[in-house]
Amino acid sequence: MSDSLYNLGDLNNSTLSLDLPAIVDLRDAAAPRQYSHADVRALAGGVARWLQAQGLPRGARVAIASLNRAEYLVSYFGIMRAGYVAVPINIKQPQETLDYVLHDANIALAFTDGPRRGAFAGRVPVVDFDDAGPDGFAARIQPADFESVRPAADEAGQMLYTSGSTGKPKGVPLTHAGQLWALRVTALPHRPEQERFLLAQPLFHMNGLFMAKRAFAIHAQVVILPGFDVDTYVDALERYRVSILTAVPTMFARIVKDPERLRGRNFSSLRRVMLGSAPMTEDLLQRIRDAFPDTQFSHGYGTTEAGPAVFGPHPDGIATPGLALGYPLRLDQVRLVDGPNENEGVLLMRNPAVLAGYHNLPEKSAQVLNDGWYYSGDVMRRDAQGFFHFVGRADDMFVCAGENIYPVEVEKLLERHPDVSQASVVPLPDEERAHVPVAFVVPRAGSALDAAMLKRFALEHGPAYQHPRRVRFLPELPWAGTNKVDRNALIRLARELEAGQAWNRIEKEVSA
Secondary structure, eight states: OOTTOOOGGGOSOTTSOTTSEEEEEOSSTTSOEEEEHHHHHHHHHHHHHHHHHTTOOTTOEEEEESSSOHHHHHHHHHHHHTTOEEEEOOTTSOHHHHHHHHHHHTEEEEEEOHHHHHHHTTTSOEEETTOOSTTSHHHHOOOOOOOOOOOOTTOEEEEEEOOOTTSSOOEEEEEHHHHHHHHHHTOOOOOSSOOEEEEOSOTTSHHHHHHHHHHHHTTOEEEEOSSOOHHHHHHHHHHTTOOEEEEOHHHHHHHSSOGGGTTTOOOTTOOEEEEOSSOOOHHHHHHHHHHSTTSEEEEOOOBTTTBSOSEEOOTTOOOOOTTOOBEESSGGGEEEEEEEETTEEEEEEOSTTSOSOOTTOHHHHHHHEETTEEEEEEEEEEOTTSOEEEEEETTTOEEETTEEEOHHHHHHHHTTSTTEEEEEEEEEEETTTEEEEEEEEEEOTTOOOOHHHHHHHHHHHSOGGGSOSEEEEOSSOOBOTTSSBOHHHHHHHHHHHHHTTOTTSSOOOOOO
16 A cells, blocks of 8 residues: 555555456356456446535535445545545435435435435435436446545545444544554555455445455455345355455354355355454354364454544564454553453544544543544453454443342353354343343354353353343344344343343244
């Protein structure tokens, strides 16, 4: 990645060979669409030129609402090259939330795919990726040379919206300079052969979006799936000889759930996988490593508000423990506060990628920002070698009979049982103890595990107050739109089961 870059949309490096492949779009797996770096650069230039021709003022916010596809990234880069702010939108939200985001962000125009067009048309001008007519993307966007706008030092290039799991989504403006800094300090080692990435997590989420930027920053190739499906993902891993990727742990939990799915496959090209954006357990990490023995797996950390450039390898070459997030890239950019000692507490971060403030939310900004320090709400523990470990979310913590319980800690305990594939723990209101932990569990295939056995295991291997008072077995845990476990859906289900005294009835499947 060139140190001279100044616009986040310019990651497609014109000083390197533009003939190299850039994107394989598997929206139609039977008819893959392939783009070179020259194609992507010219089409992004066409987006930038067309947007400027619409007379939008500098800094106007332009939405993208679509499943993953080549045009998504082309539009994302082109919006920023023209001096506007790209706003990737969570398309799995209800219309009421979409309308709120459109209003809150003051969206000037939206790029959409066909199925999403109706949610935006009539509210803002729309350019439809799938419209083959004169007003569609293909007709309006012609490849073009374009000299990218030079942004100011504090100028936003994109604005992501948080998931809004505890209220309305919050707009997170992120600067060109901050994101370019994060890409530089997390740059991957240079290799003579071109790297190949696989993208299936949604581009409206930081995990997938930053991976796409990281790929373009090293002139790699990105294989794009419209969304995550286990079989198509595994097929693409093998067929396209993918060498590196980032993913959410729950994605790989589904991949390794059925060993037969991977039997006989050749994943020898897959050298490195970086997992993040959700908690991990030792058991899951070991099962993933067993399934991909030639691949290096690491567990990382990042937030929408502060980016992924927080932790890395130990400067003295000490191996990172399995579940550790890493060692601080800069010791003066992290702090732990509000804990029992200096080595445990809520993580604060201050670096060039941290947001200056939420969009239109000065009071909320003041709650989490102080002199450039961002209060993450993530409780961490620092070990004797300086590695950081995730304990749980401060706002997920609940009290049971005077004891603080972090759901992730209970999940790690339950997943140590050999018959547990996945577990998710949520609080259930209780008159005497404030809350009690209840567990939703995906058992291993062929398991005869029952609730009593799992409760006994928890009591034998952890503190009594942590053991789940109720257990429900499910074929799969529900997913939120960001490929994480949907805890809100499980909280609702726990209350329904408790109200109907239905914990021990035939399992009720929960849809994402």
